[in-house]
Amino acid sequence: MTGLGGGATVPGVPELPEVEVTRRRVAPLLVDREIATVETTKPSGFFLTPPATLRRRLVGRRVTELGRHGKYLIGGLDDGSRLLLHLGMTGQLVSASARSPRLFRVSDRHPMATDPWRFAGDRHTHLRLGFRDLGEEVWFRDPRRFGRVEWLAPGAVSPRLAKLGLDALVVDPAAFCAVIQRRRAPLKALLLDQSLLAGVGNIYADEALFRARLHPLRSGTQLSHPAALALLASIQGILLEAIDRGGTSISDFVAPDGTDGGFSANLRVYQRAGMPCLICGTVLMRIVVRGRSTHFCPRCQR
DNA sequence: CCTTGCCTGAGG
DNA sequence: CCTCAGGCAAGG
Secondary structure, eight states, X not given: OOSOSSSOOSOOOOOXXXXXXXXXXXXXXXXXXXXXXXXXXXXOTTBSSOHHHHHHHHTTOBEEEEEEETTEEEEEETTSOEEEEEOTTTOEEEEEOSSOOEEOOSXXXXXXXXXXXXXXXXXXXXXXXXXXXXXXXXXXXXXXOOOEEEEEOTTOOOHHHHHOOEETTTOOHHHHHHHHTTOOSBHHHHHHOTTTEESOOHHHHHHHHHHTTOOTTOBGGGOOHHHXXXXXXXXXXXXXXXXXXXXGGGOOOOOTTSSOTTSGGGOSSTTOTTSBOTTTOOBOEEEEETTEEEEEOTTTOO
């Protein structure tokens, strides 16, 4: 998923599609199962809820559902409490058993597919959930620990969730236009703002702006209604495409043969600065907006 | 240095 | 309320 390629340059940051693909793959393992064991690493910023508390609250609970809002996974438990998971930059959920640890991967060509053992039981696995009557466990690995785990009491309001805007796949066109067209900030900044629209990260923001032919520094207020509608269509289109592909952007590895596993073939501007635009041949540019790398075609995107 | 999310402080 | 710079966390 990330940092595994040793020299790969495409960051495999989980955004909405990767989180949704993870949700779909993990849900069958969790839902309607009773949590029997909870193992963690020592307390750290990764645990918004201390490991000991987590253990006490989760053991014996049955998982009723696994939902998603933006980049957050939300596990529902049978006592009305919830378990919040955020994959951060390098988080991944792994299905594992003593017999055959297996990674929830996004590509059959991923090196993890042929070498799953390298991920078994290493020091980066911070949360392990075991279930009654099920050999397989669900592991949360996260080498950089930008990910987060939080237990929410029944009825508790999570400030993190409360701040989120509508999910990028759920928001309707009118609501999107209303929120984006009255903001003066650059479109790139607006798309990254999780309180406006939840789920879009750096990669898909750049790709969506390119497909909508909009300059990342354009102000939201400068968007016509049709342009705003087109932008939302681009965003949702690329997110759905990515989900269909299995969340390709989750990979940032270099395959044994030196290729990148096909990931960058799906990217038209992200990390392609200095290369020719696939549409017009103009050299693609990289600028920094809000401290984030931003890639675009100066000719196609106005 | 690079990434995300969160926070605070400085300004409009 | 809105915008934006800067810092933090973490590791390769």
